Amino acid sequence: MIEHNLKNAKILIVDDLESNIDVLKGLLEIEGYTDVESTLDPRKVSELVNTYDPDLILLDLMMPHMSGYEVMEKLKEDRMKSLSPNKYLPILVLTADITTEAKHKALKCGAKDFLSKPFDLIEVSYRIKNLLETQYLYQQLKSRNLVLEEKVIEFLKIMDDWYK
Numbered sequence: 001m002i003e004h005n006l007k008n009a010k011i012l013i014v015d016d017l018e019s020n021i022d023v024l025k026g027l028l029e030i031e032g033y034t035d036v037e038s039t040l041d042p043r044k045v046s047e048l049v050n051t052y053d054p055d056l057i058l059l060d061l062m063m064p065h066m067s068g069y070e071v072m073e074k075l076k077e078d079r080m081k082s083l084s085p086n087k088y089l090p091i092l093v094l095t096a097d098i099t100t101e102a103k104h105k106a107l108k109c110g111a112k113d114f115l116s117k118p119f120d121l122i123e124v125s126y127r128i129k130n131l132l133e134t135q136y137l138y139q140q141l142k143s144r145n146l147v148l149e150e151k152v153i154e155f156l157k158i159m160d161d162w163y164k
Contacts, residue, residue, distance in 0.1 A: 006132045007031075012054035013038040014045055014071065015094070016063040020117075024058055024094075027121050028128075042066040046078055054089065055135050056128065061095040061106060068093060072109035088138040090131040094119060 011033060013024050021038045028036050037052050039045065042063045048054070061068035072091060079087060090112040095102060098116040106114055112134075113127050 005136055006129065007033055008035060009033065009055040009132045009135070010035045010037070010052060011056045011058065011128070012036075012045070012048055012052060013058045014042055014063075014068070015058075015060040016040055016042070017060075020060065020094075023121075024124075027125060031125055031128075042068070042071045045071050046074055049075060049078070049089070056131055057089065057091045058128070059091050059093050059111070061093055061097055061102060068095065069105060069109050072106070072111065076110055088135055090135050092124075092127055092131055094124070 011028060013021050013036065015021050015024075015038070018040065021040070025036055025038065037048065037054070039048060043066050045057075049057075059068045059071060066074075075089070075091075079089075091110060093106045093111040093114045094117060095106075095114075096117040103114050112131055115124060115127065
């Protein structure tokens with residue numbers, strides 16, 4: 001069941017090089033993922049997140065017009081303004097910048113994982129799966145908490161009626 005849900009997860013790829021997007025799309029297709037979108041323009045990410053509602057973002061850091069850091073900051077800002085600021089949206093950074101500063105800054109900006117290019121496709125595949133499993137489990141927990149909250153409210157109403 002969880003494997004089926006993971007394969008139907010929405011994955012957004014953001015990279016300014018078409019060849020990188022093609023490699024990632026090919027990997028995801030081979031792995032059986034069925035819902036993948038991409039953009040070469042990081043300025044479109046906010047709109048895509050709102051319309052496509054991805055479960056995972058694969059993000060390059062060094063892009064024209066807007067860096068991956070700026071994309072993550074914008075997404076964080078957008079999430080705080082939205083009605084669901086607690087939505088869990090994992091971001092896997094894939095970048096040629098291998099410096100410690102880049103890793104620290106990416107993680108500080110909201111990335112949940114970080115890989116340097118050129119990357120090992122098997123490792124990318126495992127990290128995608130791990131992040132999607134975490135996202136799926138987070139959503140399951142959130143749903144169960146909502147059900148529990150409703151049951152508590154219902155119980156309190158019954159108790160209130162009983163005391164009257």
